[in-house]
Amino acid sequence: MAQAMKIAIVDDEQDMRQSISQWLALSGYDTETFGSAEDALKTLGPEYPGIVISDIKMPGMDGMQFLKKLMGSDSALPVIMITGHGDVPMAVEAMRVGAFDFLEKPFNPDRMSELAKKATNARRLVMDNRALRRELSDGGQLMKKLIGQSPVMERLREDILDLGQADGHVLINGETGTGKTLVAHALHAVGSRAGKKFVLVSCGALEEDMLSKRLFGPMLPEDAQLPAIEEARGGTLVLEDVEALSETLQARLLSVINEQGTPAETRIVAISNLQEAGRTSEDVLRNDLFYRLAALRITVPPLRQRGEDILTLFTRLSEQFSEEYGCDTPQVSAQEAAQLLQAPWPGNVRQLINVAERAVLQSRRGSGTIASLLMSDHEEMQPVMTTEGKPLKEYVEAFERMLINNTMRRHKGSISSVMDELCLPRRTLNEKMAKYGLQRSDYL
Structure with missing residues (x-):
């Protein structure tokens, strides 16, 4: 999910702070206001999830000093400076120091919204890249x-x-x-x-x-x-x-x-x-x-050698795409589970990602099957043919584990809710969870 962006508004004039905040709030932004640069610096830092809009002329620490402080802390933080009429040379200097852009009073609110959109998009990209780098170093x-x-x-x-x-x-x-x-x-x-x-x-x-x-x-x-x-x-x-x-x-x-x-x-x-x-x-x-x-x-x-992992991966990917598209996660039938396990997967995990995303999209529309997605990738593939013959017992157990796992995740580890939905007595559910290595604590 994309991270929600904030906008910090810094201006010593209360009316100006409020009017900017109200306009941007109407445009769907989460705003916070500060009456001075000193107050703002207590909140703003390298990991601030948003952008800054600041007046250039303020008592105490002025906008230029404030901008230099921010750039010293995080040169990728977008700062939009508001200048008075005739302060264009100062605005040019602000751009040289690192400001994202500037607005000259009296400014058009639509122009401010347009700049805010560009700046927040740029900030979101920076934050996403930083998160990715942290993840790839962990x-x-x-x-x-x-x-x-x-x-x-x-x-x-x-x-x-x-x-x-x-x-x-x-x-x-x-x-x-x-x-x-x-x-x-x-x-x-x-x-x-x-x-x-x-x-x-x-x-x-x-x-x-x-x-x-x-x-x-x-x-x-x-x-x-x-x-x-x-x-x-x-x-x-x-x-x-x-x-x-x-x-x-x-x-x-x-x-x-x-x-x-x-x-x-x-x-x-x-x-x-x-x-x-x-x-x-x-x-x-x-x-x-x-x-x-x-x-x-x-x-x-290759994916075809990973057995039941295919269902685990498909479930995880489906849940991620469902959250991204704001819809329910599609339920996989026993036949579809067998088809996922039987598919040759020449495109491996990359192909599975594509199939999971398309399964979520077609489920949202209320049409289509997983078999049709697999066959559209490989027309020669028959829905129930497998490249590696396996005993029926293996397919049944893989589906059973996936079903219990998905139901436990959906009910956040509530044993009674899982028993009701799957019509299983407590002892049977406990035995199957032990058999498949599923622990209630993982779902709480």
Whole structure:
């Protein structure tokens, strides 16, 4: 869900504060007012979830001093300055210091609303990016994203924790859409380099000349960033689609690796995403580079091998999309659960995300089935055909666990409500929860 944005209004004139606040409140904004810059600074800081509208002429700390304080605390905080007639030079100086924009009195309220909208959108993007960076530096949060109790996922999490503590380069293999980049983030976040730079370069997205400059330089004077090799020094450099490196760039990369020695100053995590059947990164990379990059290896399992995790993931994704679109989470029937478990999932988790979102949207419209979504992705797939034959008992147990889990979540752990909805006696429900590893405390 998008974070609600606030607007802090700072002006020593009460009437002006109130009129701005009332107008913006009518436009749907959450406002708070301050009679002085000193009072506002007690509330405003780097994590303030909103923007600032401030008069430029105030007793005590004036608007320019206030702006400099705010920019020193958080240069990405949008500040809209209100200036008097004839104060345009001062407004220009405010823009140089870092103001988002300015309004000249008497100003058009619609113009103020327009600026507020632009500024809050910019602030929301900054806050979202910061939250994402925090999440991607938090090993615990990242490991939680690797959902699933299947043996292959248990093994993947163990591999990440083990290799995260090691210092060698890592090669990550896996089909498209399995979450290889997430695994790379997790490797960095759980290891000793967690506080250092994490730099990701998509080798397949750049032409050779651009890729060469991005990796090794020289960068042009107007370029804001260092070459990736320099930028990632001491941290982790992730190379997506490493097989896209030309022979020349492979040689340069090998030279850099050899110069670093052991232990490596910069850890390289290479991600292989080969599409051709029967080909591997070993086939396309020169041998000496391959064996340096593949000192440690992780293979991310395809979704079709994760069994009941498919239903767990689908439920979690459906709940997230339902919250986003403001509608009820679609209920999955036994037949649909079997179809989800039986599908071949060539697009893996990325495909499952798309199916979950479309299932929520079509449920909101009151039409469509999960089977139709799966078949629209792969017309040759029959609704009840499976690529891996499994006993009926496994499908029944997977559906039963999903049903109890969903009902417990919906009723926030109320045993009596779950018993009533599923028509189960207390003892039977307890036995099934124990069998499937479900604990009431997880739903409270």
